Amino acid sequence: MKELIDALNEDLAFEYSAIIQYITYSALIKGINRVELKEFFLNEINDELEHAKYLSDKISALGGTPSVVPKSFKITEDPREMIEELLNAEEKTIERYANHAKLAEKLGHIDIKVQLENIIVDEARHRDELKKILEKLGV
16 A cells, blocks of 8 residues: 555655646746746646645545655746646656556556546646647747
8 A cells, every 4th residue: 555655645746846837937937928828837737736636635545644745847937948848747747647547456446546547638638738839839
């Protein structure tokens, strides 16, 4: 059980990081795409917050203590770098959740497996939107 709790706590730390990263980038964004990107960043926070709430509750239900420390991320004021950083984070997050869903299934926690797969759907949508934004920015 400890292995699953640790995996979910890793996910939780990254969700906290995503929330903080989106808030920070929304405050730092400048330039011609500021309004559009700020709105996009702020809109993504709700999904990440819901993921964090689920993970915290599940960790507690499994007998663990939810993490309170976010992972670090790169701070930049360059809009293209912001999108690239977020895209990279979303891609790694999808891979991590896929691995943790397999772990949950292996340990007989089908409910966690399914919920992690649902989170993957949200993260894939974020990834796809970020890719479209990069294309629009000419990357």
